[in-house]
Amino acid sequence: MMGHTDVLPPQASTDPHPFVIADREFRSRLMVGTGKYASNEQMIDAIEASGAEVVTVAVRRVDLDRKNDEGILHHLDPAQFFLLANTAGCYTAAEAIRYARLARAAGFNEWVKLEVIGDQQTLLPDTVGLLEATKTLSGEGFKVMAYTNDDLITALRLEEAGAVAVMPLASPIGSGLGMLNPYAIRTIKQRLSVPVIVDAGVGTASDACIVMEQGVDGILMNTGIAAASDPVRMATAMRQAVEAGRLAYLAGRMPRREVAVPSSPTTGMLSS
Amino acid sequence: MIGTETPPATVTLLTVNGDARQVPAGSTLAELLASLDLDPRLVVVERNGTILRDRASFGRVVLDGSDTLEIVHFVGGG
Numbered sequence: 001m002m003g004h005t006d007v008l009p010p011q012a013s014t015d016p017h018p019f020v021i022a023d024r025e026f027r028s029r030l031m032v033g034t035g036k037y038a039s040n041e042q043m044i045d046a047i048e049a050s051g052a053e054v055v056t057v058a059v060r061r062v063d064l065d066r067k068n069d070e071g072i073l074h075h076l077d078p079a080q081f082f083l084l085a086n087t088a089g090c091y092t093a094a095e096a097i098r099y100a101r102l103a104r105a106a107g108f109n110e111w112v113k114l115e116v117i118g119d120q121q122t123l124l125p126d127t128v129g130l131l132e133a134t135k136t137l138s139g140e141g142f143k144v145m146a147y148t149n150d151d152l153i154t155a156l157r158l159e160e161a162g163a164v165a166v167m168p169l170a171s172p173i174g175s176g177l178g179m180l181n182p183y184a185i186r187t188i189k190q191r192l193s194v195p196v197i198v199d200a201g202v203g204t205a206s207d208a209c210i211v212m213e214q215g216v217d218g219i220l221m222n223t224g225i226a227a228a229s230d231p232v233r234m235a236t237a238m239r240q241a242v243e244a245g246r247l248a249y250l251a252g253r254m255p256r257r258e259v260a261v262p263s264s265p266t267t268g269m270l271s272s
Numbered sequence: 273m274i275g276t277e278t279p280p281a282t283v284t285l286l287t288v289n290g291d292a293r294q295v296p297a298g299s300t301l302a303e304l305l306a307s308l309d310l311d312p313r314l315v316v317v318e319r320n321g322t323i324l325r326d327r328a329s330f331g332r333v334v335l336d337g338s339d340t341l342e343i344v345h346f347v348g349g350g
Contacts, residue, residue: 056349061342102342106346
């Protein structure tokens with residue numbers, strides 16, 4: 001009888017490369033955002049289903065006139081997750097640096113997902129401001145994970161400037177368009193020494209899988225899960241897609257051919 | 273004699289998160305946070321552009337009429 005089993009031998013599902021950023025090992029290659037959920041309960045359920053360890057948060061003014069339950073730490077246990085503060089909404093290096101310092105003063109860690117946005121319509125990064133802020137914050141001891149476009153030269157400059165990870169976009173933030181330029185993402189991964197984590201643009205599980213098949217170290221996503229009709233189910237799909245894509249990358253795909261090659265023997269056919 | 277001297281100010285006017293706010297004169301930052309029902313461990317305070325890193329000092333920070341405070345916290349984001 002043909003062997004049929006859902007259980008892989010241990011070595012078949014093992015990743016020989018631990019996922020390490022700046023000497024810290026993380027257990028999941030999927031990082032998730034905490035924005036845009038219908039409720040805090042749904043957010044927590046989706047994050048748990050995603051298996052993510054790193055979750056991003058934003059820094060904002062406390063709304064002094066509203067009920068004091070909007071702070072995310074009332075819902076998210078900082079002992080259970082690694083909080084990665086972002087500088088979303090910042091349009092200058094100075095602004096992003098201020099937000100990063102405020103985030104660090106919250107007292108959890110010195111990591112920051114650095115965003116310096118250059119354009120309101122596309123939310124594409126201002127790479128000049130991004131480089132400046134990366135240099136300053138790295139000099140202050142921050143562990144900077146820099147959200148950038150899929151341009152190799154910028155990615156190389158960010159690494160030189162001290163970024164501990166470079167985060168090229170798959171496509172614009174919140175667009176769900178999937179990976180627009182796999183060649184650029186692969187090139188960045190091949191040329192950088194620091195981890196490459198694709199951030200933004202993943203719309204569904206196949207997008208996440210294809211991103212991981214390029215050999216990048218991880219993915220960060222928010223809207224792809226939060227804006228699904230069933231975020232908890234999509235979070236599960238994303239977890240499986242990231243694992244599948246990573247395994248497929250490690251397994252090494254077959255070469256592409258423009259002609260068919262039979263899978264069954266061409267000899268031993270009956271004479272007509 | 274009462275009425276012949278200028279009474280001491282009973283309130284301090286300051287700016288908190290962009291809005292004017294008044295607190296009893298001599299209030300500390302810790303008292304302001306308590307009056308706003310905010311847990312000091314869950315917020316970060318920037319006073320006149322300087323982050324107050326030492327939360328234990330909040331009870332000794334007496335608010336001043338020229339103060340501009342930013343009180344921030346973590347919210348959901350991507």
